[in-house]
Amino acid sequence: MPRREGIYGLLAEFNTPSELVYATEQARAAGYRRMECYTPYPVEEAAEALHFHKNRVPLICLLGGLMGVTTSFLMETWVSVWAYPLNIAGRPLFSWPAFIIPAYEWTILFAGLSAGFGMIALNGLPQLYHPLFNAPNFRNGATTDKFFLCLEATDPQFSSSGTRAFLEKFHAVSVVEVDH
Amino acid sequence: MATKVPINDPMIDPRTGEYAVIAPGHNFKSVTQKIAGLVLTSNTPLGWFFGLMVAGAVATLVVISVTWLFLKGVGIWGITMPGAWGFAIINFVWWIGIGHAGTLISAILLLFKQTWRNSINRFAEAMTIFAVVCAGMFPLLHVGRPWLGYWLFPYPNTMNLWPQFRSPLAWDVFAVSTYATISVVFWYIGMVPDFGTLRDRATLPLARYFYGMLSLGWRGSTRHWIRYETASLLLAGLSTPLVLSVHTVISFDFAVAALAGWHTTIFPPYFVAGAVYSGFAMVLTLAIPIRKFYHMEDLVTLRHLDNMAKVMLATGSIVAYGYGMEVFMSWYSASHWEFFMMWNRMFGPMWWGYWMLILTNIAIPLTTLWSRKLRVNVGYLFVLSFIVNIGMWFERFVIVVTSLYREYLPSSWGTYRATKWDYLLFIGTWGLFTMLFLLFVRFLPIIPMSEVRMMLPQTKITRRGPDAETVIEETT
Numbered sequence: 001m002p003r004r005e006g007i008y009g010l011l012a013e014f015n016t017p018s019e020l021v022y023a024t025e026q027a028r029a030a031g032y033r034r035m036e037c038y039t040p041y042p043v044e045e046a047a048e049a050l051h052f053h054k055n056r057v058p059l060i061c062l063l064g065g066l067m068g069v070t071t072s073f074l075m076e077t078w079v080s081v082w083a084y085p086l087n088i089a090g091r092p093l094f095s096w097p098a099f100i101i102p103a104y105e106w107t108i109l110f111a112g113l114s115a116g117f118g119m120i121a122l123n124g125l126p127q128l129y130h131p132l133f134n135a136p137n138f139r140n141g142a143t144t145d146k147f148f149l150c151l152e153a154t155d156p157q158f159s160s161s162g163t164r165a166f167l168e169k170f171h172a173v174s175v176v177e178v179d180h
Numbered sequence: 181m182a183t184k185v186p187i188n189d190p191m192i193d194p195r196t197g198e199y200a201v202i203a204p205g206h207n208f209k210s211v212t213q214k215i216a217g218l219v220l221t222s223n224t225p226l227g228w229f230f231g232l233m234v235a236g237a238v239a240t241l242v243v244i245s246v247t248w249l250f251l252k253g254v255g256i257w258g259i260t261m262p263g264a265w266g267f268a269i270i271n272f273v274w275w276i277g278i279g280h281a282g283t284l285i286s287a288i289l290l291l292f293k294q295t296w297r298n299s300i301n302r303f304a305e306a307m308t309i310f311a312v313v314c315a316g317m318f319p320l321l322h323v324g325r326p327w328l329g330y331w332l333f334p335y336p337n338t339m340n341l342w343p344q345f346r347s348p349l350a351w352d353v354f355a356v357s358t359y360a361t362i363s364v365v366f367w368y369i370g371m372v373p374d375f376g377t378l379r380d381r382a383t384l385p386l387a388r389y390f391y392g393m394l395s396l397g398w399r400g401s402t403r404h405w406i407r408y409e410t411a412s413l414l415l416a417g418l419s420t421p422l423v424l425s426v427h428t429v430i431s432f433d434f435a436v437a438a439l440a441g442w443h444t445t446i447f448p449p450y451f452v453a454g455a456v457y458s459g460f461a462m463v464l465t466l467a468i469p470i471r472k473f474y475h476m477e478d479l480v481t482l483r484h485l486d487n488m489a490k491v492m493l494a495t496g497s498i499v500a501y502g503y504g505m506e507v508f509m510s511w512y513s514a515s516h517w518e519f520f521m522m523w524n525r526m527f528g529p530m531w532w533g534y535w536m537l538i539l540t541n542i543a544i545p546l547t548t549l550w551s552r553k554l555r556v557n558v559g560y561l562f563v564l565s566f567i568v569n570i571g572m573w574f575e576r577f578v579i580v581v582t583s584l585y586r587e588y589l590p591s592s593w594g595t596y597r598a599t600k601w602d603y604l605l606f607i608g609t610w611g612l613f614t615m616l617f618l619l620f621v622r623f624l625p626i627i628p629m630s631e632v633r634m635m636l637p638q639t640k641i642t643r644r645g646p647d648a649e650t651v652i653e654e655t656t
Contacts, residue, residue, distance in 0.1 A: 018642040038570075040208060040377075041633040042405035045641045052403050057410040061418075075334060076345045084342040091346060098346040101429060102354040105422075109358040112418045116365045119411035123404045126396035133399070139380040142400045143373070175618030 004180040008131035009035075009152035010163050012172035013141060017043050020147035023170040024049035027151060030166065034155035038132070038148040040141075057119050064114025065107045072106035073099055135178045150178070191481060199486065199556070201296040201635060203478030208633050211479070215374075216381050218474055224622065227473065232618045235366065238611025238625065245605040246321065248341060252325050256601045263584045263596035268322035270576040271606050273430055274458070275315035275613075276356065276571060277451075280423050281459020282308030286370070287419035290412070296487060298631035299479045303470065303620070304463050305367045310616040311462070312360045314609040319352070322604075333357075348432040352358060355429040362422055366415045372398050373408070374625040390496075427452045434579065435633045440521040441583030444509065448503030457495040457541075458572035460488050464565035468558055470626065479627055482556045489555040492545065492568065499541045525582045533578045541571030 014020045017039065024037055024046055037046040076099040077116055080086070085093050112177075119136070122125075132138050132150065151163050167175045191200050202211075249256060259266040282304040289297040332353045336342050343350045375395035382388040400402070431451035434442040448491045464485065471480040510522035525534045544567055548554050555561070581596045620626070633639070 004397070017639060021641055021643075037402040038400045039402060039405065040212075041373075041630045041639070042400065042402060042409050043639075043641075044406070046402045047406045050402060052406060055407055055410055057407050058414065060412075061414045079334065079342040080345055084340070086344055088344065088346050095346055101351045101425075101432075102345060104425060105354040105358040105429075108418045108422045108425075109361060110423075112362040112365060112415055115411045115414040115418070116369050118389045119407045120396065123401075125398065125404075128392060130397060131259075132397055138399075141375040143380045143398070144212045167325055 004131075006180060007153045007160065008134075008157070008178040008180050010167060010175055011066070011132065011138065011151045011178050012149045012151075012167040012170065012175045013137055014147040014149070014170075014172055017045070017147055019172075020149055020169060021045045022048050023149050023167070023172070026170065027166070029147065031156055031157050032151055034152040034158075036150050038075050038138070038142040038150065039072075040143055040145060042148075043147070053137075056122060057115060060118035060122075061111050061115040064118070065111030067114075068106040068108070068110025069103050071110070073103040076102060129176055131180045135176055137174060137176065138178075199481050199483035201481060201483050202299070202632065203481065206252055206478065206636060207638055211636070212283075212377060212381070212629050213631045214476075214479070215625055215629050215632070216378055218621070219378060219623060219625055220382055220387065221226045222384075225473075228618060228622060232615060235611050235618055237606060239615045240611070241608030242317075242605045242612050245601050245608060248601065249321060249605075250326075254322065255630065256599060258596060258598040259323075260594060260596070260603055262587055262592050263581060265322075265580050266596060267602040267606060268318045268597075268599050269433075269611065270573065271528035271579050272315050272318035272322075273576045273580075274357075274573050275311045275318070275577075275609065276430065276457030277427065277458045278462045278569070279308040279311035279315065279359075279363070279454070279459065279472050280427060280455035281463050282306070282311075283359075283366075283419050283423040284456050284459065285463070286366060287416040287423065290416040291420060294487075295635055296484060298635055299627050300463065300467060300484055300488075301631070302367075302370065302624075302628045303626050304459075305363065305370065306620045306624070306626075307359070307459075307462060307466060308363050310365060311611050311614065312356070312363065314613050316356060316360065317609070348429065348436045351429045352433060355426045358421060359426045362415070362419055364500060365402055366412075366419060369408075369411065369415065370628060371625065372396055373400065373630040374628060376400065377629055378625065379493055397455060399544075411438065424452055427455045434583075439583055439587060440515070440517040441506075441525070441579065444506065446502055446509075450499065453495045453498035453502065454572060454575060457492055457499055458569055460495070461565040461572070462491045463570035464488055464492075464561050465569070468562045468565075470621065472558075474621075474626075476627070479632060482558075485558065486552070486559055489549055489561060493549040496541065496546050496549070496568070500546060503538070503542065521583060521586075524586050525578060528582065528586065530582050530585075533574055533582065537574040539571075540567045541575060545571075585625075586589075619623075 012023065014023065014074065018035055022041065024035070027035055028049060028051065035050070037050065039046060043133065073096075077094060077096070080095070080099070081093045088095075132142075137146070138148065140146070149167070151158060151167065157163070164175055164177075191203060192198070224538040246371055257266060257268065259268070282301075285297050286301040286308075289301075301521060323329060323332075330339070332343060332350070343353070345351075372395060375391045376398035378391040379388055379395045382391055428448040428451065431447035435447040437443065467484070467488075471477050478565070508524055510518040513519075525531075545564055548560075585596050586593045596632045
């Protein structure tokens with residue numbers, strides 16, 4: 001990974017979610033794409049303003065569930081029919097109705113673990129260091145009561161002074177430069 | 181509502197006449213400070229230390245009685261033929277049933293968009309996990325050689341042995357282990373954003389490091405939040421059929437056996453309802469002292485207690501229907517054995533168990549919970565929650581013992597008498613449960629801060645028109 005230096009982006013702090021959503025919509029309209037909102041609780045309107053729709057957690061969960069049901073049903077069949085056949089009260093070796101129950105449980109187990117860990121992996125977590133933690137006001141607010149919009153320096157639209165002037169239009173509490 | 185409520189009570193919403201879910205006057209910062217303050221405070225209340233000491237002392241009973249059990253074997257318990265299940269299975273079903281309310285609150289009420297659950301779901305989930313810890317111990321000890329417990333899992337081994345997948349006891353292993361795993365994952369993922377808050381608010385370097393690691397570097401990014409919300413919803417959607425299946429599978433342990441009193445189709449729904457009933461009772465047992473002790477009356481309000489009491493009323497009625505159906509079927513089935521089983525339950529040598537069950541599970545709660553006045557009476561609910569849990573324990577006692585000790589052949593009839601080791605281990609698990617819960621209350625956020633923030637009126641989004649001044653639409 002190349003060494004990252006210089007500015008990560010400009011971070012604007014807002015007091016209310018409405019101001020954040022408005023600023024994000026305007027930034028999007030002004031052509032900014034590499035940007036992100038940081039909020040103390042999920043704000044769906046902010047995701048809409050970012051046009052973020054590609055969420056692959058459900059797909060991963062579905063695949064996990066399908067894997068769980070196949071794994072456990074095939075395992076039970078193989079164990080009961082070939083690996084260790086037992087005559088239980090004269091029932092057929094392939095007594096599939098009984099196999100449904102462990103298969104059902106493992107569907108949920110695999111699907112749930114895939115959803116949970118899939119979400120963590122898609123989010124790129126654990127990531128204990130992030131440039132934003134360098135911003136003096138970020139940690140005080142982003143997980144408590146403040147709403148942040150970060151326009152990142154990698155965006156082609158980004159220019160240190162122009163972007164700052166743009167963000168200041170929205171009556172942000174503060175606009176700070178974040179270093180890597 | 182006919183009940184008179186104080187007109188100027190600030191906790192009552194003037195539009196609906198209901199108690200508010202969250203007290204007025206709170207904002208993002210105040211709820212965060214209040215909840216995070218419990219964990220990050222440097223002066224732990226003395227009462228907490230006292231409680232931990234007592235609970236820890238009781239929990240040592242587990243260590244003592246398990247050590248003695250390992251030395252002597254399950255013969256120290258009161259289990260004999262024909263009553264081979266005894267306390268171990270009664271306590272297992274009782275504890276795991278208690279856990280079910282946690283999953284119900286965190287999963288089913290989330291799917292139904294019952295936002296009032298947000299302030300109680302975290303400790304209800306914690307209760308689930310600690311109850312499963314206590315529950316899981318019993319069947320493992322009951323197998324006699326717990327150090328070989330891993331034989332229950334399907335894994336390739338040099339003995340070429342595999343589990344028998346047609347047995348409800350093997351299903352149990354899958355159901356309970358899945359339940360424990362998914363509950364822990366759901367609980368942990370729910371806490372990740374709150375760990376982020378604690379990391380950012382902690383002043384001690386050690387605390388910052390500890391919560392920082394646990395938070396995985398959470399920074400509240402919107403893209404993260406959207407995936408996070410999806411994952412929570414999916415986990416809730418998966419936990420709902422899971423929680424219903426777990427107690428269903430446990431009821432199969434009984435219902436699949438061809439024994440009078442066990443072999444009935446009503447068992448799965450009636451077990452699940454009973455589990456939720458006892459679980460909500462346990463949530464009340466825990467919530468009432470916590471809200472009092474930590475002054476959380478503004479976040480865990482009378483509305484929560486009232487709603488939980490209503491859920492208990494509903495599930496208790498299902499349980500009552502189950503008891504009624506059992507009695508009816510023992511007559512209507514025209515089966516001699518079923519009839520004798522019910523007669524023996526009601527008037528046999530262990531008649532007191534059955535009537536205790538009817539008194540504590542049906543007669544007391546289901547007559548009084550209809551009154552709103554009693555449903556918001558904190559002291560009454562606290563006492564009632566104990567009564568219901570005693571009742572639910574007796575339900576499992578009646579099912580396990582009275583069906584087993586007089587089965588088909590009178591020549592094999594016996595009786596069941598628990599020994600002091602049965603009692604000591606059971607009491608020990610209460611200590612273990614309380615101890616784990618006290619540690620949770622001290623070191624982890626007991627109320628999900630991010631979810632409580634979502635219930636505040638400040639989350640309202642005001643959309644603006646193109647001139648940036650006119651309000652065109654409001655959403656919450």
